[in-house]
Amino acid sequence: KAMCSGKLQTGLLVAGYFVYLLVGAAVFQALERTAEKQEKMAAAQMKEAFLQNFTCLTVVEMEQFMKNLTEAIQNGVYPVGNKSQTEDSNWDFSNSFFFAGTVVSTIGYGTLRPKTAGGQIFCVFFALFGIPLNIVFLHRVGKMLSLLCKKLGKFLYEKGMRKKKIKFLTLLFFLATGILVFLCLPPLFFQITEGWSYSEGIYFAFITLSTIGFGDYVVGKQPDRNYFSYYRTLVAIWILFGLAWIALLFNL
Amino acid sequence: MLQSLAGSSCVRLVEQHRSAWCFALLVLGYLLYLVFGAVVFSSVELPYEDLLRQELGKLKQRFLEEHACLSEQQLEQFLMRVLEASNYGVSVLSNASANWNWDFTSSLFFASTVLSTTGYGHTVPLSDGGKAFCIIYSVIGIPFTLLFLTAVVQRIIVYVTRRPVLYFHIRWGFSKQVVAVIHAVTLGFITVSCFFLIPAAIFSVLEDDWNFLESFYFCFISLSTIGLGDYVPGEGYNQKFRELYKIGITCYLLLGLIAMLVVLETFCELHELKKFRKLFYVKKDKEEDQVHIMEHDQLSFSSISDQAASMKDDQKANEPFVTSQSPTSNDSSLNN
Numbered sequence: 001k002a003m004c005s006g007k008l009q010t011g012l013l014v015a016g017y018f019v020y021l022l023v024g025a026a027v028f029q030a031l032e033r034t035a036e037k038q039e040k041m042a043a044a045q046m047k048e049a050f051l052q053n054f055t056c057l058t059v060v061e062m063e064q065f066m067k068n069l070t071e072a073i074q075n076g077v078y079p080v081g082n083k084s085q086t087e088d089s090n091w092d093f094s095n096s097f098f099f100a101g102t103v104v105s106t107i108g109y110g111t112l113r114p115k116t117a118g119g120q121i122f123c124v125f126f127a128l129f130g131i132p133l134n135i136v137f138l139h140r141v142g143k144m145l146s147l148l149c150k151k152l153g154k155f156l157y158e159k160g161m162r163k164k165k166i167k168f169l170t171l172l173f174f175l176a177t178g179i180l181v182f183l184c185l186p187p188l189f190f191q192i193t194e195g196w197s198y199s200e201g202i203y204f205a206f207i208t209l210s211t212i213g214f215g216d217y218v219v220g221k222q223p224d225r226n227y228f229s230y231y232r233t234l235v236a237i238w239i240l241f242g243l244a245w246i247a248l249l250f251n252l
Numbered sequence: 253m254l255q256s257l258a259g260s261s262c263v264r265l266v267e268q269h270r271s272a273w274c275f276a277l278l279v280l281g282y283l284l285y286l287v288f289g290a291v292v293f294s295s296v297e298l299p300y301e302d303l304l305r306q307e308l309g310k311l312k313q314r315f316l317e318e319h320a321c322l323s324e325q326q327l328e329q330f331l332m333r334v335l336e337a338s339n340y341g342v343s344v345l346s347n348a349s350a351n352w353n354w355d356f357t358s359s360l361f362f363a364s365t366v367l368s369t370t371g372y373g374h375t376v377p378l379s380d381g382g383k384a385f386c387i388i389y390s391v392i393g394i395p396f397t398l399l400f401l402t403a404v405v406q407r408i409i410v411y412v413t414r415r416p417v418l419y420f421h422i423r424w425g426f427s428k429q430v431v432a433v434i435h436a437v438t439l440g441f442i443t444v445s446c447f448f449l450i451p452a453a454i455f456s457v458l459e460d461d462w463n464f465l466e467s468f469y470f471c472f473i474s475l476s477t478i479g480l481g482d483y484v485p486g487e488g489y490n491q492k493f494r495e496l497y498k499i500g501i502t503c504y505l506l507l508g509l510i511a512m513l514v515v516l517e518t519f520c521e522l523h524e525l526k527k528f529r530k531l532f533y534v535k536k537d538k539e540e541d542q543v544h545i546m547e548h549d550q551l552s553f554s555s556i557s558d559q560a561a562s563m564k565d566d567q568k569a570n571e572p573f574v575t576s577q578s579p580t581s582n583d584s585s586l587n588n
Contacts, residue, residue: 108478110373120469127476203383210390212371215481250398 098220098232104130105243107213111221135247141240142248149174178249182209182242193231194219209242357498361486364502367393368509370479374487405513412439413518429522436518443515447475447508458497460488475508 099112103126114120149170156166187201196204196217204217219235220227354362354375362375366386377383413435420431448471455467462470462483470483486497 103478106369106476106478108371108473108480110479110481113480113482117465120465124469124472127472127478131476199380199384203387206387206390207371210394211369211477212366212390213479214371214373214376216373216376250395 094232098236100126100130101236101239102213103127104134105211105239106131106134107208107211107239109213109215109218111215111218138240138244138247141244145241145245146248175249178245182238182245186238190219193225193227194222195225205242208239209246211243355495357495358486361498361502363389364505365479366390367397368477368505369394370474370477370505372479372481372484374481374484401510401513404510405517408510408514409517409521412514413521432522436515436522439518440515443511447504447511448472451504451508455485459485471508474505475512477509 095112101107102109102112103123106127114123152173153166153170156169157163161169183202183205186205187196187198190196190201190204191198194201194217200217204219207214207217220232358375365372366389377386417428417431417435420426420435421428424431448468452464452467452471455470456462456464459467466483470485473480473483485501486494
């Protein structure tokens with residue numbers, strides 16, 4: 001009976017966490033999409049005007065153009081590429097979901113940023129409740145991982161090893177497998193899907209799992225590559241388990 | 253990550269030794285570590301940034317010379333380069349050339365954002381050496397930061413929470429729970445106004461195009477260590493006293509992080525919250541007293557071996573806030 005209620009609690013927690021993320025994604029999308037569309041139209045118009053006037057450009061005009069360009073870039077709008085790319089929104093559902101995940105895990109890449117006042121206020125409250133929720137969630141996921149360690153410890157104890165040695169070996173095992181699975185193997189995967197070098201992949205993996213999250217490397221953002229569906233979901237699962245492993249590691 | 257503060261071993265260290273020298277050494281060591289990181293980043297990255305600026309300057313020259321009969325392809329190429337540079341925090345505009353991303357104070361700011369795992373991304377290591385160093389620096393520095401923060405927070409909690417609560421409990425005669433709740437809420441309000449509202453007002457004045465909401469948003473995103481990087485203070489054109497400003501912001505972020513953790517610990521020590529948390533963390537029923545006493549020595553290390561020995565499942569092996577409970581159980585067992 002105790003086990004049943006424990007499972008139910010865990011199930012509810014997991015479900016609650018995903019519902020929270022979905023709700024966040026939907027709200028972000030609703031708040032940010034129109035503002036983004038307007039920015040894109042303005043950027044396209046600016047580019048058109050520039051192309052029409054490019055003969056006999058003065059320094060002042062070019063500076064003005066560059067200034068506008070920089071502002072557009074800082075708003076997350078990249079004035080390069082042809083028409084079809086500008087129709088993919090930065091704030092469609094899967095991107096908003098990814099953004100919600102990065103906020104709640106405190107990674108915060110920053111490639112996607114709420115621009116409207118409403119989006120920013122919502123972001124604050126979303127994070128205020130989402131971060132503790134994320135901690136509790138990761139704690140539970142971490143427990144799943146630690147079960148492996150416990151099994152190993154039991155096995156070694158039955159073989160007659162001393163406690164201290166068991167402690168040391170289980171920690172070593174935990175550390176080694178974690179580094180292999182979360183830091184060494186994914187860059188190989190990223191070499192194929194993103195075209196990064198192996199060291200860039202490690203850099204990205206480390207910056208992400210430590211929740212620093214600069215945003216200079218982000219998965220699924222290169223415009224000239226085809227990503228298979230659920231690519232970002234797979235990466236999100238990797239990030240989730242990796243974060244749980246790191247949190248568990250610090251608790252050891 | 254910083255919210256799930258563990259460092260149970262360093263709590264032990266603090267409790268056992270309790271010497272001011274150990275603590276002072278830790279603080280000094282941590283500050284020196286930050287300065288060291290700033291120096292290395294600055295010396296590694298500044299040459300590369302200089303190179304990139306010169307390259308962009310030449311590109312601009314060529315653009316000016318060739319602007320007659322400019323084709324779209326050429327323009328696109330130019331824009332891509334501008335974009336790349338902008339992503340690395342380098343602007344092509346002439347009046348922005350005064351801002352360096354990798355002078356000493358900016359590198360210090362960068363190092364502190366890396367160690368606090370905030371990671372704005374407005375400045376990123378450009379060179380391979382910088383990236384590699386960033387990783388190594390963090391691998392050592394982030395546990396160090398956790399150690400540092402735990403030690404500082406444990407010290408502060410004694411003066412800010414435990415003693416006042418005890419004092420008011422004895423002096424006014426209210427029950428400890430009530431005093432603790434009132435104290436926690438008051439502390440929360442004071443922290444929010446000192447570390448969110450007042451700094452937000454200051455930033456909205458000092459930064460040209462930030463209003464109050466944006467400044468508050470920046471304060472929250474930074475102190476929660478999310479660090480999106482859409483707002484970074486001190487990056488405006490011709491910012492006055494930029495070096496001093498950057499140092500001030502670094503101090504603010506560090507102090508703010510400590511304050512957040514103190515408030516978090518205070519709230520976690522509330523009796524009611526402990527019961528609420530047990531809903532999520534404890535699976536099996538155990539008596540309250542046994543839970544408290546056991547948690548004092550709670551390292552997952554010992555618990556794993558104990559489980560192996562006793563072949564029972566441990567229900568609180570990896571509790572993040574277990575460190576906050578161990579001193580409390582000491583105090584409460586002494587006072588009750």
